[in-house]
Amino acid sequence: MDYLVRFAQLHETFRRPELQACATLAGADIEFITYNEYSPYCVVRLPDEAAARAVAKRSILVKDIFELWGEGTNYEELHADVRRRTQHRWNDYIAVPFKFTIDYFAGTRSLVQKGEIIRSFSYMGFKGPIRLKDPDEEFFVMEEYIDDVEVSKLGVSRTEDPRKIYLSRKIADSCREDVLKYDLKKRRYISTTSMDAELSLITANMALAAPGKLFFDPFVGTGSFIVAASHFGALTLGADIDGRSFRGKEKGKLGVYENFDQYGIKSKFIDTFTSDLTNTPLTRTAVLDGIVCDPPYGVREGLRVLGNRKGKPAVNVIIDGIPAYLRPGFIAPKRPYGFEALQNDVLNFAVRSLVPNGRLSMWMPTTNDEKTEFPVPMHQNLEIVSISVQSFNTWARRLITYRRLPEGELSDVTLARKKIDDEGTTADDLNAFRRVHMLRGHGTRVDQDQKKTE
Amino acid sequence: MKVITANFVTCAVKECKTSPASFPLHFQDAELEQQELDFQPEFIRNVLPRIDWEALRTVSNELGFPSLPDSKPEGEALDNEQTLKDLHRLLLETHVTEGKLTCGNCGHSYMIKEGIANFLLPSHLV
Numbered sequence: 138m139d140y141l142v143r144f145a146q147l148h149e150t151f152r153r154p155e156l157q158a159c160a161t162l163a164g165a166d167i168e169f170i171t172y173n174e175y176s177p178y179c180v181v182r183l184p185d186e187a188a189a190r191a192v193a194k195r196s197i198l199v200k201d202i203f204e205l206w207g208e209g210t211n212y213e214e215l216h217a218d219v220r221r222r223t224q225h226r227w228n229d230y231i232a233v234p235f236k237f238t239i240d241y242f243a244g245t246r247s248l249v250q251k252g253e254i255i256r257s258f259s260y261m262g263f264k265g266p267i268r269l270k271d272p273d274e275e276f277f278v279m280e281e282y283i284d285d286v287e288v289s290k291l292g293v294s295r296t297e298d299p300r301k302i303y304l305s306r307k308i309a310d311s312c313r314e315d316v317l318k319y320d321l322k323k324r325r326y327i328s329t330t331s332m333d334a335e336l337s338l339i340t341a342n343m344a345l346a347a348p349g350k351l352f353f354d355p356f357v358g359t360g361s362f363i364v365a366a367s368h369f370g371a372l373t374l375g376a377d378i379d380g381r382s383f384r385g386k387e388k389g390k391l392g393v394y395e396n397f398d399q400y401g402i403k404s405k406f407i408d409t410f411t412s413d414l415t416n417t418p419l420t421r422t423a424v425l426d427g428i429v430c431d432p433p434y435g436v437r438e439g440l441r442v443l444g445n446r447k448g449k450p451a452v453n454v455i456i457d458g459i460p461a462y463l464r465p466g467f468i469a470p471k472r473p474y475g476f477e478a479l480q481n482d483v484l485n486f487a488v489r490s491l492v493p494n495g496r497l498s499m500w501m502p503t504t505n506d507e508k509t510e511f512p513v514p515m516h517q518n519l520e521i522v523s524i525s526v527q528s529f530n531t532w533a534r535r536l537i538t539y540r541r542l543p544e545g546e547l548s549d550v551t552l553a554r555k556k557i558d559d560e561g562t563t564a565d566d567l568n569a570f571r572r573v574h575m576l577r578g579h580g581t582r583v584d585q586d587q588k589k590t591e
Numbered sequence: 592m593k594v595i596t597a598n599f600v601t602c603a604v605k606e607c608k609t610s611p612a613s614f615p616l617h618f619q620d621a622e623l624e625q626q627e628l629d630f631q632p633e634f635i636r637n638v639l640p641r642i643d644w645e646a647l648r649t650v651s652n653e654l655g656f657p658s659l660p661d662s663k664p665e666g667e668a669l670d671n672e673q674t675l676k677d678l679h680r681l682l683l684e685t686h687v688t689e690g691k692l693t694c695g696n697c698g699h700s701y702m703i704k705e706g707i708a709n710f711l712l713p714s715h716l717v
Binding site for chain 1: 595596601604628633634636638701705708712
């Protein structure tokens with residue numbers, strides 16, 4: 138059966154991978170019939186209505202899903218398609234309380250025109266009653282016009298009439314309203330680097346968070362990702378090299394746990410602990426169903442692992458006969474670390490700790506232009522499921538989702554980067570992203586003046 | 592720190608990873624607390640195959656709980672709700688609020704304070 142999906146018109150590169158992930162979660166095969174990043178309407182093929190409901194129910198970027206009754210590039214075509222697809226079913230709806238709604242993208246219609254459009258479907262013979270509030274069935278006429286964004290990006294010209302028209306019957310809403318529930322503005326415990334609610338929930342979806350599963354975030358911070366994974370039912374663990382980030386400032390309270398309490402998902406919280414991913418205490422066996430994380434970029438926050446800075450000897454300091462590290466208030470020394478080395482550590486960690494087909498959904502920053510873009514980190518035991526991009530003015534970040542391949546299967550990594558950048562002393566030496574980011578309008582006044590004179 | 596987490600962690604020192612003596616870490620001076628949580632049988636069923644049963648028996652003994660069966664419940668035993676509830680209670684509802692986790696290989700201790708374990712290493716152990 139063909140179904141019409143109405144997407145939210147944002148985060149376009151996340152929409153298809155997220156819908157695909159929701160279908161995987163629902164155990165349904167999905168086929169994309171038409172998809173256009175400049176349009177909210179998308180036609181997919183799914184086994185049945187139950188599958189369509191299940192898929193939509195898990196999606197954040199889908200608004201709602203409809204049974205497709207007809208499509209066309211003008212009303213003549215549409216009416217012919219509606220007759221062809223649904224004539225045999227009109228009788229089932231003859232006495233059902235219903236409502237007709239006109240929805241348009243990048244266009245508009247007057248009340249008079251809307252009335253005319255609705256009356257043009259009178260041949261279906263629905264006797265009603267018409268019920269505007271709580272109808273049993275809701276039919277949608279959707280008109281898709283060419284949006285200004287598409288005009289400016291692709292250079293196409295705008296047309297007077299819609300380029301595509303659909304008739305559909307509404308089946309189900311998505312869970313998009315959960316974005317409001319998890320709004321950072323209303324969350325008890327956050328910090329400057331907390332990931333926003335919508336992208337956190339999408340990340341959890343990409344990694345297939347679900348009841349019964351065990352999820353982990355090695356850079357947990359204020360817990361945005363594990364809260365999102367637990368919202369979808371997974372039990373979660375989090376770790377951070379800086380224990381203050383998940384504890385918070387309030388004495389006797391655990392900041393991250395306050396969030397689980399606020400959302401009524403305390404039973405999904407397992408633990409947070411202080412540790413460094415590069416020297417992780419987690420065992421070398423596969424215990425995790427999913428890893429969701431946004432590793433530090435080394436711009437707003439430090440990118441560090443345990444160990445002394447170069448040149449400082451690693452000795453066991455003894456104060457008053459007691460090793461310093463056993464005294465209260467000991468702070469383990471940390472050294473700067475490479476941006477790409479850290480991502481490779483994440484991949485290696487994922488390979489040994491994920492169960493077969495378990496997923497890693499990792500964010501990484503990149504630049505906004507193709508020439509200086511960073512290659513996607515790869516590993517032969519991980520298959521890249523999807524790559525989505527969120528663009529900002531001077532930089533962008535990607536969400537990369539990997540699947541842990543079962544033993545015996547390998548992915549092609551010939552395009553992977555070879556460079557290991559954990560040698561170096563300053564943050565810029567170690568971190569190509571930081572270097573480029575700082576140079577592109579974020580550098581010091583001296584840098585910028587120099588550029589002007591060049 | 593919950594009992595389930597203790598089954599997933601070992602000594603953070605690299606040389607200890609290959610030594611069988613480093614797993615499980617041993618609780619010392621542990622203060623225990625029980626916290627009631629929703630029973631989630633699908634989680635216990637999913638995670639139980641990944642639990643190191645010998646390590647769980649050791650830790651459970653050290654914390655002073657009655658002995659666990661010799662072998663891990665499998666197959667039909669997982670249809671018994673009481674078995675799953677007992678495991679839920681031990682793995683998820685029991686947590687150590689204060690104490691230490693000590694490595695049987697190198698002897699290094701990781702402190703647990705207010706339920707949070709600290710696995711950071713001093714530089715001479717990295």
